[in-house]
Amino acid sequence: MSDRFELFLTCPKGLEGLLIEEAVGLGLEEAREHTSAVRGMADMETAYRLCLWSRLANRVLLVLKRFPMKDAEDLYHGVLDIDWADHMVPDGSLAVEFSGHGSGIDNTHFGALKVKDAIVDKLRTPTGERPSIDKINPDLRIHLRLDRGEAILSLDLSGHSLHQRGYRLQQGAAPLKENLAAAILIRAGWPRIAAEGGALTDPMCGVGTFLVEGAMIAADMAPNLxxxxxxxxxxxxxxxxxxxxxxxxxxERAAIGMNKPPLWIRGYEADPRLIQPARNNIERAGLSHWIKVYQGEVGTFEPRPDQNQKGLVICNPPYGERLGDEASLLYLYQNLGERLRQACMGWEAAVFTGAPDLGKRMGIRSHKQYSFWNGALPCKLLLIKVNPDQFVTGERRTPEQRQAEREQAAYDQAPTEPQERQYNKNGNPIKPAPAPAPVVEQARLSEGGQMFANRLQKNLKQLGKWAKREGVDCYRVYDADMPEYSMAIDLYHDWVHVQEYAAPKSIDPEKASARMFDALAAIPQALNIDKSRVVVKRRERQSGTKQYERQSAQGKFTEVSEGGVKLLVNLTDYLDTGLFLDHRPMRMRIQKEAAGKRFLNLYCYTATASVHAAKGGARTTTSVDLSKTYLDWARRNFSLNGFSDKNRLEQGDVMAWLEASRDEFDLIFIDPPTFSNSKRMEGIFDVQRDHVQLLDLAMARLAPGGVLYFSNNFRKFVLEDNLSERYAVEEISDKTLDPDFARNAKIHRAWKITAR
Incomplete structure (x- = not known):
């Protein structure tokens, strides 16, 4: 065999520039960059050294042969031409990986099969011995890459991917691969900082990947030792x-490094479930005396008490791809920025994020940005020097920085109207984004954010007096009043519930995101509410099973009141809260008219109208809904107000229930969903198509002299004309809106229907 070989080093996309620097430093010659790879020439010693010391490569491939390939037969014979007896024994095990397509091969499995067949046929002995296939731990792992009609046949020297160092047997929900973590540390200047005796801290350390990779760099430990x-x-x-x-x-180098006084390396993690896995990973890496991990929120982490100690703060905060809507994470990034300004003056920071707009909201300018890929997700590494001249919030801002903030605001396009409410399948409500984390200081608002705050304060002043007078402590304070800020904001006692309406495709996503961040920064200040009590959700059209999934299971209920009735709301677990605020006037009307009457509530949701009826002295109440979740919630609402004996809760399809019922009712309320296709009902309910049948069935249960109230929030709904031929129909929509919904007259429509 030759003394020099051609090597291919593969790596994650975006790491090629760093990898070529590392590989050349380890002895690779004639190095050239390729997409997700570096190519060069080396002797066997260098090939081994690359396997042992490369912190960035995935695999080290030793090229055995290059040959032109027109079809599958060329592939077979090109592989067959290798003297495989020089590489493995006849009864050894084999794994083949194939990449690329063309030359008549469009299926990688077929290509791998042809390569395997050639090797097996070459090594098959007269006695029938031949290599077997072992995809997990083979004796030989072969890789063939097909590139524009040329086959590149290689031996994989690394075996399993080099990013699998062996210490991380436990990981969190969104793990960062070890070689990507090492690349981020290198880009952030950690080798230089470590050589100067600097410290390293990760305030959101997860299972400790940054900490371990950083310690191995500082201790001169080969990553695959x-x-x-x-x-x-x-x-x-x-x-x-x-x-x-x-x-x-x-x-020997690792022993020397580990015998040096350890650098100060600390991690902090809010999730207590990740603390022990992080410590286990650190122990497996042999770095327990270098690295310490503590439980703590971002807002409480502290760097080394020695004020003269400087170093690097590095983190990979969540950015929305897996953990919910990125808008709800604004406060987490603000909090991180606040801690950097407050506790890390003079340090350097590196924030790796898939949501650069969130990074901009930390209130500190990045002096450099690098592009990376985390799998298929494009990301940015923001490098920051924590010095006052880099601050863009707080009292240290310069006039130039204030001007830069003003230039961020743009209001040249309008978003869509809010989406209609939809009930959910099987009673499992639509999932929201997670609640935002708290932040300590109030950020200085941009020009657009200040305009938004002014509008909120104006609305709060006007509506607050009305709400206090009416005994209402949950109401809508803002509903897309300014078209650029398309959201609904509701106050629930001392909580704020924000629903961001999805922008149409015509709106620049970056502008929509920037406006949302401006609004979220303004809300706590304008409403004088702690940021930990702001819940953010995104309301958009749902499809498939997505609309029926429950995201959170906090089970935290908050008690609110209206009209002398106490009700439970859940602000975190579902898209809707358990109380439709726009129906408050209808509930109050029902309370006033319910005395001595038999009340029926169809599609009752959490039965808030039924509780009002009971409060008003109804003889009985009957509430019907498909969802056991909502009926259990309704039962709690009744119990909270001391009602139980005369209030029936019926689980079932409303249409089928009406057809089977023979009871009479004096007062009926129907607020159906726009659309429902629950598997627990026959067929599909469409309010426009089916409302006539629904109303006929309900009117058949209405006692003489009784009243039926019908409403829905389908914006294109048209009540069938022929209904007025059979019943007395009066639209009362304008009488069922309180001042907090006066700005959105289309939130719902309502009718009073009686027998002729």
Whole structure:
């Protein structure tokens, strides 16, 4: 075999520039960049060194042969031409990976099969011995890459991907691969900071990947020193003496590094479930005396008490891709920025995020940004020097920085109207985004944010007097009053519930996101509510099973009151809260008219109208809904007000229930969903198509002299004309809106229907 080989080093997309610097430093010659790879020439010692020391590569591939390929037969014979007896024994195990397409091969499985067949046929003995297939731990792992008609056949020296260092057996919900974490640390300047004796801290450390990779860099520990199985372990071309020499050198360097006084490396994690897994990972890496991990929120983490100690703060905060709507994370990023300004003056910081707009809201300018990919997700690494001249919030802002903030505001397009309410399938409500984290200080608002805050304060002043007079402590304070800020904001006693209406596709997503962030920064200040009590959700059209999934299970209920009735709302677990605020006037009307009457509430939701009827002295109440979740909630609402004996809760499809019922009622309320296709009902309910049948069935249950109230919030709804031929129909929509919904007259429509 040749003394020099062609090597391919693969890596995550975006790491090519860093990898070529590292590989050249480890001895790779004639190095060139490719997409997600680096190519070059090296001897066997360098190939081993790259396997042992590369912090960035996924695999080290030793090229065995390049050959032109027109079809599958060319592939087979090109592989067959290799003297495979130089590489493995006939009864060894084999795994083949194939990438690329063309030359008549469009299926990678088929391509891998042809490569395998050629190797097996070459090594098959007269006695029938032949290599077997082992995809997990083969003796030899072969890779063939098809690139524009050329086949590149390689031996994988690394075996399992080099990012799998072996210490991280436990991980969190959104793990960062070890080689990507190392790349971020290198870009952030950690090797330089560590050489100067600097500190390292991660305020959102998860299971400690940044901390371990950082400690290994500082201690001069080869990232793959403890790996036992390699792709070359049973390769017949392996040179054990050479490998042993390199491994011994790496072990000696690690021993020297570990015997140095350890640097100050600390992690903090809010989730208590991740603390022990992080400590276990650190112990497996042999770095327990270097790294300490504590439980703590972002707002409480502290760097080293020694004020002269400087270093690097590094973190990968959640950015919405997996953990919910990124808008709800604004306060987390604000809080991170506040802690950097308050506790890390003179330090450097590196924030790795898939939501750069959130990064901008930390209140500190980044002096450099680098693009990376976290899997398929494009991300940015924001590098920050924590110095006053980099601050863009607070008293230290310069006039130039204030001007830059003003230039961020743009109000040249209008969003869509709010979406109609929809009940959910099987009674499992639509999921919201997670609640935002608290923040300590109030950020200085941008020009647009201040305009929004002024509008909120004006609305609060006007509506607050009315709400106090009426005994209402939950009401809507804002409903897309300013078209640029398309959201609904409701006060629930001392909580704020924000629903962001999804912008149409014609709106620039960056502008929509910037406006949302401006609004979220303004809300706590304008309404004088702590940021930990702001709940943010996104309301948009749902499809498939998505609309029926419950996201949170906090089970936290808040008690609110209206008209002398106490009701329970849940602001976090569902898209809707359990109380439709726009129906308050209808509930109050029912309370006033219910004395001595038999009340029926169809599609009752959490039966808030039924509780009002009971408060008004109804003889009985009957509430019907498909959802057991809502009926259990309704039962709690009744109990909260001391009502139980005369209030029936019926689970079932309303249409079927009406057809089966023979009871009479003096007062009926119907507020159906726009659309429902629950598997627990027959067929599909469409309010426009089915409302006539629904009303006929309900009117058949109405006692002489009784009243039926019908409402819905489908904006395009048209009441069938022929209903007025059979019943007395009066539209009362304008009489069922309180001042907090006067700005949105289309929130619902309502009718009073009686027998002729």
């Amino acid at each position: 403890n790996r036992e199985l390699w792709g070359f372990t049973t390769w017949l071309g392996h040179v054990p003496a050479l490998w042993k020499k390199l491994h011994t050198e790496a072990s």
